[in-house]
Amino acid sequence: MTSSHLRPKHIPTRMCITCRSTGAKRGLVRVVRTDEGRVAIDLTGKRNGRGAYLCHTLTCWTTALERTSIQSALRLSTLTEEDRATLTSFARTLTLEQPMTSSDVSTRLHGG
Numbered sequence: 001m002t003s004s005h006l007r008p009k010h011i012p013t014r015m016c017i018t019c020r021s022t023g024a025k026r027g028l029v030r031v032v033r034t035d036e037g038r039v040a041i042d043l044t045g046k047r048n049g050r051g052a053y054l055c056h057t058l059t060c061w062t063t064a065l066e067r068t069s070i071q072s073a074l075r076l077s078t079l080t081e082e083d084r085a086t087l088t089s090f091a092r093t094l095t096l097e098q099p100m101t102s103s104d105v106s107t108r109l110h111g112g
């Protein structure tokens with residue numbers, strides 16, 4: 001009689017290259033190096049090539065650009081102006097930190 005074991009499935013670790021947090025909760029954005037040695041935002045997560053992950057926060061993106069974390073993670077010698085513009089323009093669509101909850105909206109009316 002053989003007992004069957006449930007083996008834990010291997011899950012590839014996705015970690016933000018800036019803050020090292022795993023994006024289990026909010027998910028991470030994948031940046032991929034294309035065949036041409038360029039940088040592209042991979043929203044589908046299915047593109048081939050060396051990839052790096054970043055949080056959905058503007059802070060992690062700007063920090064990564066300042067520290068040159070992205071090119072080292074993607075094994076690039078440098079980022080071209082176009083690549084940098086691509087990353088910067090995408091970062092601008094992100095929020096600063098965690099999105100604020102809008103549940104605190106209260107209107108105070110003062111009658112006079």
Ligand SMILES: [Zn+2]
Pocket residue numbers: 016017018019020021054055060
């Ligand atoms: Zn991060």
